[in-house]
């Protein structure tokens with residue numbers, strides 16, 4: 001089972017309507033933590049600060065993808081708390097190699113021309129540029 005499919009299987013309630021989960025394995029640990037936080041918020045951590053209501057909205061992860069080297073997470077019925085969790089995950093992803101998970105020398109461009117941007121460590125950029133150059 002792929003890491004992304006394992007995450008979907010671990011949080012079935014929030015992945016019911018997900019149509020795209022296509023990020024690399026290097027971000028899987030971070031996304032697992034994000035989904036754990038969202039799932040917990042929905043199951044037992046929700047409270048409407050205005051009314052005190054503890055019935056959560058039907059929070060649903062719709063899409064998790066990479067765009068221009070950045071993590072994008074789209075969630076239906078997101079609360080302010082979920083928006084904050086997603087923003088934090090996006091910032092951490094910007095400092096994490098999407099392929100191997102390293103946080104050392106991560107950049108979203110190798111400087112190579114005509115190559116789609118990816119947020120990778122220098123070693124993974126080198127290997128990718130070599131692959132794409134062949």
Ligand SMILES: [Zn+2]
Pocket residue numbers: 097098099100101102120121122123124125
């Ligand atoms: Zn890497």
